[in-house]
Structure formats: structure tokens, C-alpha cells
Amino acid sequence: MKRGRTKLLARISLGKRVPMTALIQTLAVAEYLSFQGAARALGVSQSSVSMRVRDLEQELGILLFERSTHGVQPTEAGRHFVAEVDSALETLEAAILCAGSRARGEKADLRVGIYSLVPGGFLDRLFKRFKEEAPLVHFEISEGTAREALFMLREGKLDIAFMACNQEIPDLNSRTIWSDEILVGLPLGHPLTVQKKITWKDLAQQTFLTRRGGTGPQIHDLIIARSMGRWPIPEILKLKIGYGTLLSLIEAGCGISLFLKEASLLRARDVVFKPIHDETERITFSVVWSPNNHNPALSRLLKLAMDMDSDKTDP
Incomplete structure (x- = not known):
């Protein structure tokens, strides 16, 4: 038995029942x-x-301790009883501590929907900082x-989702967190790569x-929006x-694509x-969650995301 546990257990509020x-x-x-x-x-x-102790012995009908002028010693039955009670209370102690950790969002499961995860990008930095603050x-x-994430949020399969564009959804909470510049990705040697503008x-x-x-649907819609009424809509292959295969196809000269500036951190050779x-315009990104979700870890992640937004920590 660990010394000092009885002091801890004595401070736990479990009511005034005599047995405990x-x-x-x-x-x-x-x-x-x-x-x-x-x-x-x-x-x-x-x-x-x-x-x-005497009342407990009478209730159990066994002698737990041998008394003498030199102190007390557990009887054989007492040793077994104490060992079993100690094990049970150790489990209870762990349950209480675990419940407290979960209530504070220190230990929990957090299901997160994302559009993509780029090393060094906003979400990558957010998740790394969160794991430092809440490692459990x-x-x-x-x-x-985004469509898939919204369905999963409503069905309770996600706690939180990060998606492109401002999201105004009647039954869900949302907030714009950050934005990023749009770049065009061209194969090395393409005539436009040497053009100044x-x-x-x-x-x-x-x-x-x-x-x-990922952000594919938003990129698709943006290409169409920029072409409408000005010139024929370009060929768009969905x-x-x-992400890696997309870069490989561009390198092979199969076409071009649009990327976020943070994606350019992953340098492709060609x-x-x-x-x-x-x-x-910049592409904005929102965080979306259900107002009925009371996961404390969700609140901690939201706060950190908003703090990072106010810090203006762009890559």
C-alpha cells in the first residue's frame, strides 16, 4: 500500500456514510x-x-487487528481485507483523477475534420502547440x-472541423480563423514561369x-467564378x-493548379x-462545431486557434 494515500482519500468528498x-x-x-x-x-x-474500526469488525464478524501495548498488527483475515480494499480504493482514486482530467479537457478524445495538413502550415502549428499544452x-x-465534414458534425462523428471559406450554417457554430494567399502551381519550364506578372x-x-x-471543391468554384462573363471557362479535371500525386502530375506537365501559400512550403522539385x-482576395478558413458539443478539449482547441489568429502567426 502506498503511504499517504489514506490522507488523499480522506479529503475526497464521498458523503458522510460510515462504511467509507x-x-x-x-x-x-x-x-x-x-x-x-x-x-x-x-x-x-x-x-x-x-x-x-471496532464497529467495522463487528459488522464483518472478523477481527482485523491484534491489539497490544506495542501497537497493532493485522490478522491474517485483516491483511487480505486491507489488500482488497486498498486495491478497490486505488481504482476509485484513479477514476476520480481521470474524471477530473477529462472535465478539464486534459485527457479526452478529439475528432477533427480537416481539408489537408501541410507541415509548417496553420493547422500543423495549431496541433503541435495543442499537443504541447494537452499531451493526454x-x-x-x-x-x-466541407460537405462531408458538415454531415459528420451533425451526426456527432466529428467534434470540430476546419474548412475553407466563411461558413454561415444555421444549426452549427462557426468562426473565421485565418486566411491565405492563392498561388498558381506550374511545371518547371512552363512559359508562364518566366513571366513577371x-x-x-x-x-x-x-x-x-x-x-x-481537401480544398479541391473551393479551388474548382474559384476558377469558374474568375472566368464567368470574361472568357470561356478553362478545362478543369477533378x-x-x-496532394503528392497532384504535384507529380503538374511536374509531368499534365496541367496546372491553384494552391495556398502555405502549401508552397512543401517545395516540389519541378x-x-x-x-x-x-x-x-485571400481564401479564408473557418472552424465549425456543434453548439451541443460540450467536450472540454474542444473548448481548449477553439481558444488556442483563436489565440493563434490574434497573434497573426502566418507562415
């Missing part, structure tokens, strides 16, 4: 092998400890489209590659591929990232 008090005082006697020592450790009178929180990350008109005759997941001169 008697168990704690019995553990203290077994720990200190003295009614006087147990009483001193628990801050109660010696007579109180003696009375409660377990992340379950799902990558997908690239405009949307310069891109009108190009073949665009977009992903079906592909069910990952892809050149260039700003679009007449694109003045």
Missing part, C-alpha cells in the same frame, strides 16, 4: 500500525479511529470535403487539375488524388509557385 469512513481509517491503521498514528495522519481523534488528448483526424487571363487557356477532396497579379 471506516474503510479509510482501517487503511490508515494498517499503514501506520497504530491507532494513534492513523488518527494523527487523518486529523481526527484516536477514539474515533478505534470506534470506527488523443486526436482522430479525418481529411475530406501572371493574371487570370494568362491562365484561361490552361488545363487545371483539382482534387475532389481527380480523386492526394513545380514553380507564382502569385496571381489580379487576384486580390
Whole structure:
């Protein structure tokens, strides 16, 4: 039995039922092998400890301790009883401490939906800082489209989702957290890579590659919006591929695509990232969560995300 546990358990508010008090005082006697020592450790009178242990012995119908002028010693039955009670209270102690950690958001499961995760990007920095502050929180990350994330939030399969654009959703909470510049990714050797200023008109005759997941749908809509009423909409191929495959296709000369500035941190050997001169808007990103979700870890992550936004920690 760990010394000092009886003091801790004595401070736990479990009501005024005699059986629990008697168990704690019995553990203290077994720990200190003295009614006087147990009483001193628990801050109660010696007579109180003696009375409660005696009442417990009468209730159980067994002798827990052999008394003598030199102190007390557990009987054989007493040793087994104390060991079992000590084990049970150790489990109770762990449950209480675990419940407290979860209530404070220190230990929990957090299911997060993302559009993508770029090393060094906003979400990467956010998650690393959060893990430093709450190392016991377990992340379950799902990558997908905004539509998929909204369904999962409503079904309770996600606690929080990060997605592109401002999100005004009647049944969900949302807040714009950060924004990023839009760049065009071109294969090395493409004629536009040596052009000083690239405009949307310069891109009108190009073949665009977009992903079906991540920010792909937003990129697709942006290309159409910038072309409408000005020139024919460029060819846009929607592909069910990952970020790495998209870069490989651009390197191979299969087309071009649009990227966030943070994505350019992942340097591709044969892809050149260039700003679009007449694109003045930045893609905004929002965090979305259910107002019915009371996961304390969610509140901690939201606060940190908003603090990072106010810090203006752009890559």
C-alpha cells in the first residue's frame, strides 16, 4: 500500500456514510500500525479511529487487528481485507483523477475534420502547440470535403472541423480563423514561369487539375467564378488524388493548379509557385462545431486557434 494515500482519500468528498469512513481509517491503521498514528495522519481523534474500526469488525464478524501495548498488527483475515480494499480504493482514486482530467479537457478524445495538413502550415502549428499544452488528448483526424465534414458534425462523428471559406450554417457554430494567399502551381519550364506578372487571363487557356477532396471543391468554384462573363471557362479535371500525386502530375506537365501559400512550403522539385497579379482576395478558413458539443478539449482547441489568429502567426 502506498503511504499517504489514506490522507488523499480522506479529503475526497464521498458523503458522510460510515462504511467509507471506516474503510479509510482501517487503511490508515494498517499503514501506520497504530491507532494513534492513523488518527494523527487523518486529523481526527484516536477514539474515533478505534470506534470506527471496532464497529467495522463487528459488522464483518472478523477481527482485523491484534491489539497490544506495542501497537497493532493485522490478522491474517485483516491483511487480505486491507489488500482488497486498498486495491478497490486505488481504482476509485484513479477514476476520480481521470474524471477530473477529462472535465478539464486534459485527457479526452478529439475528432477533427480537416481539408489537408501541410507541415509548417496553420493547422500543423495549431496541433503541435495543442499537443504541447494537452499531451493526454488523443486526436482522430479525418481529411475530406466541407460537405462531408458538415454531415459528420451533425451526426456527432466529428467534434470540430476546419474548412475553407466563411461558413454561415444555421444549426452549427462557426468562426473565421485565418486566411491565405492563392498561388498558381506550374511545371518547371512552363512559359508562364518566366513571366513577371501572371493574371487570370494568362491562365484561361490552361488545363487545371483539382482534387475532389481537401480544398479541391473551393479551388474548382474559384476558377469558374474568375472566368464567368470574361472568357470561356478553362478545362478543369477533378481527380480523386492526394496532394503528392497532384504535384507529380503538374511536374509531368499534365496541367496546372491553384494552391495556398502555405502549401508552397512543401517545395516540389519541378513545380514553380507564382502569385496571381489580379487576384486580390485571400481564401479564408473557418472552424465549425456543434453548439451541443460540450467536450472540454474542444473548448481548449477553439481558444488556442483563436489565440493563434490574434497573434497573426502566418507562415
